[in-house]
Amino acid sequence: MSSTKLLTLKTSDGEEFKLDEAVAVKSQAIKNMVEDDCVSNAIPLPNVDSKTMTKVIEYWKKHSEEGVSKDQLNDFDKGFLEVHHSVLYDLLLAANYLNDKELVDVICQEVADRIKGKTPEEIRKEFDIKNDFTPEEEEKIRQENAWAFD
């Protein structure tokens, strides 16, 4: 069995994580750095804090495990995503920054499932969006698409 290479990742708050290269390359961003051969020291991840990195690594490790069934992975994912929306959003931003398409996909689906039943006003609050419609403009859209609001 060949020896696996360990990579060191350094988060924004200065914490270091040691991880098998085979697992870390789930991140396309890290994979690119490995291929470009610039990983002699710790890989800096200034956009990810240690709390979020811990979660990401938990996901990567489970999804790299041998002998885990599809059902077991689904159950793991379900539990993994049962977090407060602020944690979820930090995870999503980290997954996007690290360029892990699979994790982005899973989290985006969870966010979509959580927001699909919300009202437009709740959406604005959730994503900090300003309503730039006049009341008349907004009413017109609601009337044109009344069926979507019942």
Add this chain to the structure above:
Amino acid sequence: MATTNEMKNFISKDQMQITIFPLEIIIEILSRLPVKSLFKFKCVSKSWLSLISSSHFAKSHLKISSRNNKFSHKNLLLLSMYLPHTLCSCPLYSALHEKTISCINKLNFPWNPSNIIAGVSLCNGLFLICIGMYNNNLFLWNPSTRKTKKLPFSGNEYSRCDVTYGFGYDESNDDYKVVEINGVYGIHYVYGANLKIYSLKSNSWRRMKKYGDALFSPDSAVFVNGSLHWAVAHNDGVSTFWDTVSLNLENEQFGNLSLPNYDPGKCNGSSSRQLGDSSDFEPGILNWALGKLGDCLCLFCDYYKVKLDVWVMKDYKAKGSWTKSVSLPYTTGIGPRISPLWISDNGEVLLHDGSHVMVYDASKDEYKRVEIHEMDDNGVGAATVYAESLVSPDLDGTANTPELILY
């Protein structure tokens, strides 16, 4: 998926006020929402309205639906047995996993529900519907956005029995196309089919080259991988020989498609399909039809009252890649005619048997009926799996969301 650059050209950075997530993440999230939620969120802000209404976003949303092994955006459409019809939809996931479907949406027909629906084709969540017994009432309908468009008349009036249709998407030209063929296999062997093709982009019909080699099946074409596929009949004066033909929507060229080595059953001659009346039907007689499950072209071999074999072409590019996927037995109480709708990863088959929707579990050789209370009285007349989409039947502003199109 539309590139972020394309989206950014469409919506300037100042307009997109999303402060938490970058644009590409917002698109990823919104692409996974059901159409109803998206329509609600049109009034969140001006930039959200622009984004959700854009055809770039519609394509992004569609890409999520075509992930074959997931239930994303997929619904089951159910038509009641008798006129006046009622129409409902429910999530495909519910149909497969719930014994009694709880989430049924009643849909409104954009046409008079007392009229006969004489043909249906489906592509990317858009339906082509033919109403009545002639070819002059063709509609494009998106049940998810509730938008409808009546097609202009093709120019030649035919009885519905004398024409066959094909409906699909030409990706290279970003255009939806309808093919109308007058030259259907029937009592009269008149070769030289007249073909007309409609382009949604130009909102007009034009003639295509005549096709003289065979007569077409009255079943609408199956659209897979950029081409329409029909069963066609060749008659050499002695007997009728059936095979299939493909029509590429980009270059409008006909091609052949080889079929798998299916069990010939009890038939007279190779690959014949019995189209006579029911007294000609002996148990075991083969009647085959092309179909589609997920994104794959299929061949349904129906051995009258015995079984239905499902062949799937898993990889369209590898033409020899037909696989016999499952065999559905006509056990007592099942029938009169099995139509497979969906095969899930674990081998369960969702199907319509002529009056009910059922799930067949091959490992247990067991059928389970899916209870649909809204359809209890007389059963389900027809069912199909479709993907919710934002594809508009309107590229020139003439589609509408009418209460009822009166014609």
